[in-house]
Amino acid sequence: MNFIEDSFNQHQWSLLLFFCPSTKNYQKFATDAFISKSVHFYPQLSxxxxxxxxxxxxxxxxxxxxxxxxxxxxxxxxxxxxxxxxxxxxxxxxxxxxxxxxxxxxxxxxxxxxxxxxxxxxxxxxxxxxxxxxxxxxxxxxxxxxxxxxxxxxxxxxxxxxxxxxxxxxxxxxxxxxxxxxxxxxxxxxxxxxxxxxxxxxxxxx
Structure with missing residues (x-):
């Protein structure tokens, strides 16, 4: 989670908890965010x-x-x-x-x-x-x-x-x-x- 937390500021996390109050939605959002950032830092090799x-x-x-x-x-x-x-x-x-x-x-x-x-x-x-x-x-x-x-x-x-x-x-x-x-x-x-x-x-x- 430290990797994801570094990618968002406090305001963005507040919006996340407001729109995704359930644990299931929270986990899905966090997973999608992690995959998105991973693709950004580790692009597909040519x-x-x-x-x-x-x-x-x-x-x-x-x-x-x-x-x-x-x-x-x-x-x-x-x-x-x-x-x-x-x-x-x-x-x-x-x-x-x-x-x-x-x-x-x-x-x-x-x-x-x-x-x-x-x-x-x-x-x-x-x-x-x-x-x-x-x-x-x-x-x-x-x-x-x-x-x-x-x-x-x-x-x-x-x-x-x-x-x-x-x-x-x-x-x-x-x-x-x-x-x-x-x-x-x-x-x-x-x-x-x-x-x-x-x-x-x-x-x-x-």
Whole structure:
């Protein structure tokens, strides 16, 4: 009721009680007023906005899901079948495909998020500034390194090894760093960043 009471002054409530003395009529009037104000503050989304939100959420799922799943399968194969096994080599091909999908989805996620913020004139809001700071300072640098390592350096080294060439100690160190140190950092930093971003998006408390 606080929401409705804020929408009417004392004189309007006096008229309401005069013309709607019964409890039933009073409740109906209050409900209609609440629905009317809700429609005013929460208008129907346009088709463009719905499509953008669908793309944004779909991109988020494709960014987080497939690459992580294929990496877990790859790590399991490395531990059980061995790094140089035929099974691991086959899984590597799937893994490189999914990280390419991950990075394309990340670009789509950024683009759709920017278009949504522009459409709703959100760039002046403080909570969006916090979101952008997390994205630009944490997530984007991790993704840039992942593109360089995963889509280029590591894939090139794996293809070289599959061709029968022996990798140097330095080249093997790159593979070890990517699958261990870098990935473990990303497994902590990205979920925490995503949860913080979602918190600011949902609560809008700052």
């Amino acid at each position: 088709l463009k906005s719905r499509i953008l939100k669908l793309i944004h959420l779909g991109s988020l799922i494709l960014w987080l899901g497939p690459a992580l799943g294929s990496w877990l399968v790859l790590r399991y194969s490395q531990q059980k079948a061995g790094e140089l096994s035929a099974t691991t080599s086959l899984i590597y091909k799937v893994f490189f495909f999914t990280i390419t999908l991950e990075h394309l989805a990340f670009v789509s996620l950024l683009a759709s998020g920017f278009m949504l913020a522009y459409s709703y004139h959100l760039f002046s809001l403080e909570w969006l500034h916090y979101k952008l700071a997390i994205v630009l300072l944490i997530v984007v640098p991790l993704e840039v390194v992942d593109v360089w390592l995963g889509n280029w350096k590591i894939q090139k080294l794996i293809n070289k090894r599959n061709s029968g060439n022996r990798l140097s100690e330095r080249e093997n160190a790159y593979i070890h760093f990517y699958h261990k140190t870098f990935t473990y950092i990303a497994l902590v930093a990205i979920p925490v960043s995503v949860m913080a971003i979602m918190w600011f998006a949902i609560t809008k408390t700052v």
